[in-house]
Each structure stands twice: as C-alpha cells, then as structure tokens.
Amino acid sequence: MKRLIFMGPPGAGKGTQADIVKAKFQIPQISTGDMLRMAVKNGTTMGLEAKKFMDAGDLVPDAVVIGIIRDRLVEKDCANGFILDGFPRTVEQAKALSEILKELHMELDSVVNLDVPDEELVKRLLGRAIKEGRSDDNEETIKNRLHTYNTKTLPLIDFYKGTGILRQINGLGSMEEITDSILKQIQ
Numbered sequence: 466m467k468r469l470i471f472m473g474p475p476g477a478g479k480g481t482q483a484d485i486v487k488a489k490f491q492i493p494q495i496s497t498g499d500m501l502r503m504a505v506k507n508g509t510t511m512g513l514e515a516k517k518f519m520d521a522g523d524l525v526p527d528a529v530v531i532g533i534i535r536d537r538l539v540e541k542d543c544a545n546g547f548i549l550d551g552f553p554r555t556v557e558q559a560k561a562l563s564e565i566l567k568e569l570h571m572e573l574d575s576v577v578n579l580d581v582p583d584e585e586l587v588k589r590l591l592g593r594a595i596k597e598g599r600s601d602d603n604e605e606t607i608k609n610r611l612h613t614y615n616t617k618t619l620p621l622i623d624f625y626k627g628t629g630i631l632r633q634i635n636g637l638g639s640m641e642e643i644t645d646s647i648l649k650q651i652q
C-alpha cells in the first residue's frame with residue numbers, strides 16, 4: 466500500500482516513472498493531465514473550458530482539478546493506494562488535497578520530486594512534441610509551462626518539506642537509475 470505524489474516540471478519523466486512504480490505496487494496512477502485530455506477529446510463542457518488553459522500552457526483553474534481529484538480518490542481502486550501524477554500543482558490544490566485525504570482517513574506516504582534542469586526539459590519537450598504531436602508542446606507553450614511550474618508549483622516543495630515525506634530525486638540519468646533511486650527512497 467502506497468499513497469504517493471509524483472512532482473516535477475513538465476518533461477521530468479513523472480509519467481514514465483509513475484507508470485513503472487504503479488505496476489510494482491499495483492496501484493492506480495491518477496494523472497490530471499490525462500483526465501483533462503480525455504475530457505477535451507470527449508468534448509465535455511469541462512474539456513472545452515480546460516482546453517483554452519492547456520493550449521496556452523497555463524494551469525486549469527484549481528476548482529476544476531480539485532473536483533476531478535475528489536471524485537477520483539473515492540473510487541474503490543484507490544483504497545489500496547495511488548500515485549498522483551501532476552496533482553497538486555498549486556499550494557491551493559495541496560491544501561485541498563490535505564483536506565480530502567483527512568476526510569477519507571488517508572495519509573500520504575511520500576512526495577517524490579524529480580529534479581531536472583530547465584535546458585534539459587526544453588530539449589526533451591521539443592523532442593516529445595515531434596513524436597506525440599501534443600497541441601501544448603510547441604516552443605512558446607513549453608516556455609510558458611516551465612514558467613508556470615517555476616512560479617506556481619515550485620512553492621509546493623516548501624509546503625511538503627515541512628511534512629518530512631518529501632523525497633528529492635535527481636531526474637538526470639537512465640530510466641532504470643531513476644526508478645532505482647525512487648524505489649530506494651519510498652520503501
């Protein structure tokens with residue numbers, strides 16, 4: 466049983482590592498980015514609203530993503546743990562998450578932060594843009610997403626530092642090396 470948060474700037478490899486770790490612990494990976502992309506694809510009202518923010522590289526409003534997470538964490542498959550991938554991204558979201566978990570009588574085990582320098586991130590994201598054709602992976606949006614991360618999400622490191630469950634991981638290296646250091650730190 467593990468309740469984990471995976472944090473890190475766009476392009477740090479959160480999704481890839483969360484994929485590996487979820488299989489190891491048999492827990493669901495909850496990606497707000499994936500859920501929002503699904504809503505966009507399905508053309509829901511929420512999706513249409515969210516798309517504007519996503520395409521600009523801005524954050525979708527807190528109330529929207531907090532609602533998504535609240536609905537998801539009460540699902541049965543979260544009873545044995547979960548990985549939150551890409552949530553929380555603001556201090557407001559982190560506070561809301563604390564409240565939701567308290568209501569559900571759940572406690573977080575670890576907050577894993579993948580650290581990768583900005584120059585490397587831009588390189589990786591531009592590479593991914595060509596491969597996957599994500600509509601928010603052009604150079605201007607990438608720069609804005611990094612800026613958004615640095616201004617809105619980075620303060621979360623301090624928020625979680627005080628809790629004693631923050632695990633700082635060097636996000637440079639091979640996929641296996643990074644998985645190893647994550648597993649060592651969360652076990």
Ligand code: AMP
Nearest residue numbers: 497498518519523524525530551552554
């Ligand atoms: P991701 O796939 O995690 O990089 O997310 C893609 C985009 O979805 C982000 O650039 C945001 O526009 C939006 N998004 C995903 N998660 C959140 C969140 N927790 N808070 C606000 N916006 C989010």
